[in-house]
Amino acid sequence: MSAVVLVEGASDRIALETLARRRGRDLAAEGVSIAAIGGAQAIGRVLDDLGGTSLTIAGLCDVGEEADFRRAFERAGLDADRVYVCTADLEDELIRALGTAAVEGVLDANGDLGSFRTLQKQAVWRDRSVQDQLRRFMGSGARRKVRYAAVLVDALDLGRVPTPLDGVLAAV
Numbered sequence: 001m002s003a004v005v006l007v008e009g010a011s012d013r014i015a016l017e018t019l020a021r022r023r024g025r026d027l028a029a030e031g032v033s034i035a036a037i038g039g040a041q042a043i044g045r046v047l048d049d050l051g052g053t054s055l056t057i058a059g060l061c062d063v064g065e066e067a068d069f070r071r072a073f074e075r076a077g078l079d080a081d082r083v084y085v086c087t088a089d090l091e092d093e094l095i096r097a098l099g100t101a102a103v104e105g106v107l108d109a110n111g112d113l114g115s116f117r118t119l120q121k122q123a124v125w126r127d128r129s130v131q132d133q134l135r136r137f138m139g140s141g142a143r144r145k146v147r148y149a150a151v152l153v154d155a156l157d158l159g160r161v162p163t164p165l166d167g168v169l170a171a172v
Contacts, residue, residue, distance in 0.1 A: 002031035003056035003172035006046060010036045011145040012060055012090050018153040019165055032172045040065035047076040058082040058171040060164060062089040082171055084164040091138040091145065092131075093162035094152040100130040106148070106155050107137075 007013050013036040020027050027034065037046045040061055050057060057078055061069045063085055070080040086093045095103050107113045116137050119125055125133050138148055 001033050001055065003033070003058070004050070005032070005034045005168055005172055006037050006043065006057065006059045007034060008037065008040050008061055008065065009145070011149040012036065014146060014149040015090055015094070015153050016060065016165060016169060018150040019156075019161065020169055022153065022156075022158060023169070025169070030172075040068050043069050043072040044075065047072050047078070051076060056172055058084065058168050060084045060086070060168045062086050064089075084168040084171070086162070086164050088135070089139070090149070091135050091152075093164060094149075094156070095131055095134050095138070097156055097160045097162050098152060100134060102155060103134050103152065104130075106151055110148075110151060112137075112144075 005016060007016065013034045016034050017027065020032075025032075035046070037043060043059070043061075043065075047057070057073075059069050059073065059082065061083065066083065066085045069083045069085075073080045073083055087096070098106070104113060104116070107116050116133070119137050119140075120130075120133050125136060128136075137144070139145060
């Protein structure tokens with residue numbers, strides 16, 4: 001292995017692996033691994049474990065975890081500019097890149113549009129933007145996040161890939 005991308009969770013790993021495949025990259029053949037670290041709080045420990053290696057290391061995180069990732073990279077003697085940050089989170093990036101109508105189409109094609117419409121009727125979500133409703137729906141369970149990570153990336157126009165996703169893959 002020559003490079004590793006550290007991501008918070010399984011949905012991030014799946015999204016990047018799917019994007020790499022769509023871009024024609026064979027990460028395994030290139031010696032690149034994408035490691036889900038089990039949450040941002042683990043970044044320091046993971047970087048400590050990788051200390052002293054000659055690996056190229058990059059990271060992808062949500063905006064709320066940016067400071068922790070950058071501090072951990074700096075403490076490990078790594079360039080904090082190798083941390084790529086999703087505006088809110090992975091789901092937000094993918095929803096914005098696809099557009100809400102396309103995401104609703106993906107939900108419909110996967111049998112989840114009815115469940116999404118139920119969420120939209122709930123008082124707490126009724127007056128929120130469709131973007132916010134979709135983020136909540138996508139993030140309302142680890143299984144849904146993981147399932148839709150690949151499906152949404154597969155639906156992307158490769159000319160509209162979110163910058164942090166393209167950036168972190170280009171870094172390795």
